[in-house]
Amino acid sequence: MLGGELRQPTPPKDVGVTYSEDDEAWVWSQIKAEARRDAESEPALASYLYSTILSHSSLSRSLSFHLGNKLCSSTLLSTLLYDLFINTFSSDPSLCAAAVADLRAARMKDPACASFSHCLLNYKGFLACQAHRLAHKLWTQSRRPLALALQSRVSEVFAVDIHPAAKIGKGILFDHATGVVIGETAVIGNNVSILHHVTLGGTGKVSGDRHPKIGDGVLIGAAATILGNVKIGEGAKIGAGSVVLIEVPARTTAVGNPARLVGGKEKPSRLEECAGESMDHTSFMSEWSDYII
Known part of the structure; x- marks a missing residue:
């Protein structure tokens, strides 16, 4: 039917x-x-x-x-x-x-x-x-x-608000999307999922390459802020409300303000296991014992 x-x-x-x-x-x-x-x-x-x-x-x-x-x-x-x-x-x-x-x-x-x-x-x-x-x-x-x-x-x-110079891959999900801001030199890979009120911004008025580089399969939670020319590795996860000022390795979770890294994961055998595909926002909580709601 x-x-x-x-x-x-x-x-x-x-x-x-x-x-x-x-x-x-x-x-x-x-x-x-x-x-x-x-x-x-x-x-x-x-x-x-x-x-x-x-x-x-x-x-x-x-x-x-x-x-x-x-x-x-x-x-x-x-x-x-x-x-x-x-x-x-x-x-x-x-x-x-x-x-x-x-x-x-x-x-x-x-x-x-x-x-x-x-x-x-x-x-x-x-x-x-x-x-x-x-x-x-x-x-x-x-x-x-x-x-x-x-x-x-x-x-x-x-x-x-996405600067027209920013480079964005394919298979992108802007979920809800309200308040998303992406700066001029930002780069976003393939199969990335980004929720509302996310900022990929700079750290000041210095010109040049100054915005985040987001790898394939990354998941960025609601109201997360990533500042500066930092790399977010393939399959990484940025927790909601986090402020990220450092590089995040592949398949690693960053949470908090300022963000800290929580564990990591071997390379997934299937695409859907990447954070940007699974849309799993909470699996890191069992590894972060002092997480408080």
């Missing part, structure tokens, strides 16, 4: 594997099927779902239309943004591949994500990440005033 298929998406692929056109086509077909189902069950949304999803021939066109409507203003027209976004997607297929990976990440890692179309339409963390990738592409093309204007609109609309 259609409903059963929509509730059980296929697992995401391994880190480092490039998504193919078949992956995009499968996700897009799921999104359209979900939109048709929702339009039938809730007629009040039928026009919205048709204009945002069902009338489009591809994920990139749907996403360009949706982002254009979300980010437009009285002086930054939705039609201008749509043309800008669709042209940028067309010039770099990796942007759509990254969006597919992000959709899969949200669907597999967030139990509140009811469907791919729900993520596409309603997850501001997902939308902010896609807009950032478009702004980053403009930044690399030396179209910096436009990239900064997009950053400003994303911050105003989604309450997510």
Whole structure:
């Protein structure tokens, strides 16, 4: 049955594997099927779902239309943004591949994500990440005033502030996303999960390479702050509310203010055992005897 298929998406692929056109086509077909189902069950949304999803021939066109409507203003027209976004997607297929990976990440890692179309339409963390990738592409093309204007609109609309020079991998989950701040020289790897009110910032007014470097498979808990040009190793976990000023080795947990390191773990044999995939926020507590709620 259609409903059963929509509730059980296929697992995401391994880190480092490039998504193919078949992956995009499968996700897009799921999104359209979900939109048709929702339009039938809730007629009040039928026009919205048709204009945002069902009338489009591809994920990139749907996403360009949706982002254009979300980010437009009285002086930054939705039609201008749509043309800008669709042209940028067309010039770099990796942007759509990254969006597919992000959709899969949200669907597999967030139990509140009811469907791919729900993520596409309603997850501001997902939308902010896609807009950032478009702004980053403009930044690399030396179209910096436009990239900064997009950053400003994303911050105003989604309450997510990511400098367009920051580098972000794929399979990213910004869970809830409100208040996320990511600085200019920050780098985020693949399959990273970041909750709300997280800051990847600098330590002062010194310019240059001054922001955190986040490895693959990292989990960063709500309201965590990581400051300076420090490396967070692959599969590491940053506890909620922690303030991290030091390097965190791979598969190690950092908790507290200022953060201290708690144990470590041998390299997991499967991707889902990484913190950024398992979304396990509390396993460190048994190793930290003086933890107090």
